[in-house]
Each structure stands twice: as C-alpha cells, then as structure tokens.
Amino acid sequence: MIRSRITGIGFHVPPRVVTNHDLEKIMDTTDAWIVERTGIRERHFVEGDVGSSDLGIEAARKALADAGRTPADVDFVVFATTTSDWMFPGNGVIVQEKLGLGNVGALDVRNACSGFIYSLSVADAFIRMGQYKCVLVIGAEVQSTGLDLRTEGRDMAVLFGDGAGAAVVEPSTDGSGILSWALHSDGQFARDLWCEAPSSRVPGRVTQAMLEAGQQLPRMNGRQVFKNATTRFPEVINEVLVASGHTLADVDLVVPHQANQRISDAVVQRLGIAHEKVFQNVQRYGNTTAASIPIALTEAREAGLVNRGDLIVLAAFGAGFAWGGCAIRW
Numbered sequence: 001m002i003r004s005r006i007t008g009i010g011f012h013v014p015p016r017v018v019t020n021h022d023l024e025k026i027m028d029t030t031d032a033w034i035v036e037r038t039g040i041r042e043r044h045f046v047e048g049d050v051g052s053s054d055l056g057i058e059a060a061r062k063a064l065a066d067a068g069r070t071p072a073d074v075d076f077v078v079f080a081t082t083t084s085d086w087m088f089p090g091n092g093v094i095v096q097e098k099l100g101l102g103n104v105g106a107l108d109v110r111n112a113c114s115g116f117i118y119s120l121s122v123a124d125a126f127i128r129m130g131q132y133k134c135v136l137v138i139g140a141e142v143q144s145t146g147l148d149l150r151t152e153g154r155d156m157a158v159l160f161g162d163g164a165g166a167a168v169v170e171p172s173t174d175g176s177g178i179l180s181w182a183l184h185s186d187g188q189f190a191r192d193l194w195c196e197a198p199s200s201r202v203p204g205r206v207t208q209a210m211l212e213a214g215q216q217l218p219r220m221n222g223r224q225v226f227k228n229a230t231t232r233f234p235e236v237i238n239e240v241l242v243a244s245g246h247t248l249a250d251v252d253l254v255v256p257h258q259a260n261q262r263i264s265d266a267v268v269q270r271l272g273i274a275h276e277k278v279f280q281n282v283q284r285y286g287n288t289t290a291a292s293i294p295i296a297l298t299e300a301r302e303a304g305l306v307n308r309g310d311l312i313v314l315a316a317f318g319a320g321f322a323w324g325g326c327a328i329r330w
C-alpha cells in the first residue's frame with residue numbers, strides 16, 4: 001500500500017526579534033498582559049521588503065536538504081499563505097522560478113492557520129494516486145506588515161509573527177507516513193477573523209473611506225475564535241485518531257497550530273492528555289498562521305520528540321473558520 005511520508009522538514013524566521021517589551025514602547029500593552037493571555041514572549045518581524053515567498057524559499061531549501069533532495073527532484077509545489085507577495089499570482093510560481101524547479105505545477109492555498117494541513121492533504125492525495133513523487137509543501141507568512149501596531153489594534157497585533165516552514169512529501173511503502181486527515185469549515189464565522197480589503201466587490205478594490213476605517217487590516221472576534229478553537233481542536237484530533245484506528249493513548253506527540261498557550265492548555269484539559277505530549281513554541285514565535293505547524297514540527301524533531309515510528313498528530317484551527325487534523329506514523 002502506498003502512503004505519503006514527510007521525508008524532510010525545515011523552517012526559517014527573519015532575524016529581527018520583537019519582544020513584548022518592544023511592543024510596550026509603541027502601544028498601550030504590557031508584557032504581563034500578553035504572557036498571561038497568550039503565553040507569547042517574542043516573535044520575529046521582517047525588515048525591508050522581505051515577502052512571504054522569500055521566507056518560504058529559505059524554509060524550502062532546508063526541507064529539501066533535510067530530505068536529501070534537490071530542486072530537480074520536486075514535481076509539484078503547494079504554497080499555503082494568507083499573505084502572498086502580491087494579490088496574484090500566488091507565491092507558488094515565485095518558488096518555482098526562484099528555486100529553478102522546471103515547469104512543475106504550483107498550487108496556492110489560502111486556508112490561513114489551517115493552510116499547512118490542507119496543503120499536506122493535497123500532497124498526500126496526489127502521491128497516493130501516483131501522480132507525483134516529490135511534493136514540496138510550504139507554509140509562510142509575513143503578518144507584521146499588515147498589523148495595526150497602534151493601541152487600537154493591540155488585541156491582534158500582539159498575537160502574530162512572521163516565519164516559514166516547509167516539508168518534502170514522498171511515497172512510502174513501509175507503513176510509515178500519513179495515516180488519516182480531516183478537513184472542515186464553517187463560513188458562518190468568516191467575519192469573526194478576516195481582512196475585508198482589498199475587495200473585488202469594490203471598484204478600485206479599496207477606497208479612501210475603507211482605508212480610514214482600517215478595512216485593510218485584519219480584524220478578529222477573539223472570544224468567538226477562542227470558543228470555537230477549544231472545541232474544534234479536540235474534535236478533529238479525535239476524528240483523525242478514530243480514522244487511523246488509534247486512541248489518544250497511542251499518541252507520542254500532538255503538534256498543534258500555535259495560536260496561543262491558553263487555547264493549547266484548554267485543549268490539553270479537554271482531551272485529558274499529558275501536557276508534555278502537546279508541543280508548544282508559541283512563546284518564541286507568536287502565531288505564524290500557515291507556517292506555525294511546520295516550524296513547530298521541525299523544532300519538535302530537533303528536540304528529539306519526533307522519531308521514526310512515532311504517532312504524531314497535527315491539528316489546526318483558524319480563519320474561515322477552517323480547521324483540520326492529520327495523523328502520521330513518522
């Protein structure tokens with residue numbers, strides 16, 4: 001039986017570190033408030049004109065090296081981001097050109113925090129159907145340039161960071177690899193975490209009035225996000241475990257999308273799983289949206305927490321609302 005397996009992972013974050021104390025200097029917030037509500041202590045922000053494709057390309061290079069592959073081996077690219085360099089085309093083609101991948105297909109995925117899991121499911125389907133043998137999956141974001149870094153925007157601004165992670169996905173015949181995944185959405189909550197502009201509904205895409213109202217900035221109903229996330233994470237983790245014939249007791253590590261520590265703590269409590277079995281690095285990166293799972297997965301492996309034969313569960317929830325999970329025999 002052919003499965004698909006992650007054969008290489010890597011991540012890249014821009015060098016500039018922005019601490020909570022740095023944010024205290026530009027808006028009315030405190031390190032204590034941010035740490036207590038989110039667990040976040042610092043995040044990375046890009047400088048100059050660095051785009052999400054630049055971060056993604058660096059992560060992709062590391063993932064390819066980790067897999068022992070070169071750009072010539074890649075036969076398809078999936079790029080997950082909500083913050084592509086341009087309105088169109090998406091970042092996939094930028095990677096194709098800059099990495100010199102030949103004329104392979106490049107797909108762009110916009111499922112925000114769940115983007116990496118959605119992308120992984122696409123890679124898995126293509127590989128299991130025999131269409132491709134080496135798919136490069138990238139999740140990368142530059143959130144910092146779209147945040148309202150004034151006190152008015154503090155509820156969201158303190159949460160997000162920039163970064164990228166990537167995975168190389170290849171066929172496997174030894175029983176290892178992706179065992180199951182599940183994808184869900186509920187568009188009734190689309191306006192609870194969204195960025196309205198630029199919009200194709202508007203002649204000129206954005207008006208002065210929209211800019212003045214801040215419609216080009218992301219907005220969030222934090223409590224609604226929190227409530228849904230803490231329900232959907234445990235639900236989808238259990239769903240992929242049932243689908244793969246496992247229970248929570250079999251799991252070696254859950255690597256969730258890194259939204260905030262309090263969401264993870266609530267998930268740990270609802271699942272009744274040991275704290276050490278749920279990986280956390282949100283304190284150092286904040287929420288990097290589509291990049292957060294591959295960054296966390298890479299750091300978890302570097303920490304010796306992801307080893308051949310382990311049962312690893314990925315789970316994500318975010319804008320849409322869209323959420324998903326994936327069970328992997330590493």
Ligand code: ACO
Pocket residue numbers: 028029030033034037038113154155156158159193220221222223225226229257258259260262263287317318319
């Ligand atoms: N610094 C200081 N004070 C702040 C800040 C800040 N950065 N942000 C908000 N406040 C204030 C508010 O103005 C409010 O003040 P008031 O009582 O005088 O009106 C007070 O703090 C409490 O605000 P709440 O919004 O009620 O705070 P809450 O306890 O709900 O926490 C938070 C807010 C952290 C955003 C929470 O709702 C949350 O974690 N939601 C999930 C959001 C999330 O993770 N989004 C990421 C994208 S989706 C995903 O990845 C899953």
